[in-house]
Amino acid sequence: MTLNLDPEVAAALAPMGEAMAATTPPAVDDITGRRAMWEPILAAASAALPTPADVTITDHQVPTGDGAHITVRWYAKDGAAAGPAAVFFHGGGYIFGHIDQFDGPVARYVSESGVPFLSVEYRRAPEYPHPTPVEDGYAALSWLIDRAPELGVDPGRIAVMGDKCRRRARRRPDDPRPRTRGPRDRTADPAHADARRPHP
Secondary structure: OOOOOHHHHHHHHHHHHHHHHHOOOOOOOOOHHHHHHHHHHHHHHOOOOOOOOOEEEEEEEEEEEOEEEEEEEEEEEEEOOOOEEEEEOOOOOOOOOOOHHHHHHHHHHHHHOOOOOOEOOOOOOOOOOOOHHHHHHHHHHHHHHHHHHHHHHHEEEEEEEEOOHHHHHHOOOOOOOOOOOOOOOOOOOHHHHHOOOOOO
């Protein structure tokens, strides 16, 4: 079967393909090499389409459990009504990538849906091994819950999503706060699409 790409999709993917064509895959344990290969590709893909003009982007500093601070980036559509929000974990397998390289896709999600996003600049392995990246994500989620009223967010309707990394950025078992989305955190898993529907 022949695969034919829609012309608009092909045009959007072209910068990524051009960036990948000139690279040689690094060894599995070559973290520096993988960052050098993938981060320009991610940046090219992010910039392939224009960033919407109706999204306001602001950075904040969030304290972590070990006394550090991480950057989180808040994307909100101008004039959008209060309601749900999403915490976004950029791709890169916890070893490469930065929030800057996902500005385009995240801003487009927000512009199209009207749902604000919080993108997390979690610290990456191997410099910061597990569980530091996951704990950074938890700190960002907690920060958003604590500031939900001032940001116009319903704290019971916060989703966790992203590119792969969100699968491990789940609720901590020792979280004393009551659950708001049911007995299992499955809201970001496409295999459980029904769990993403708001509870009554």
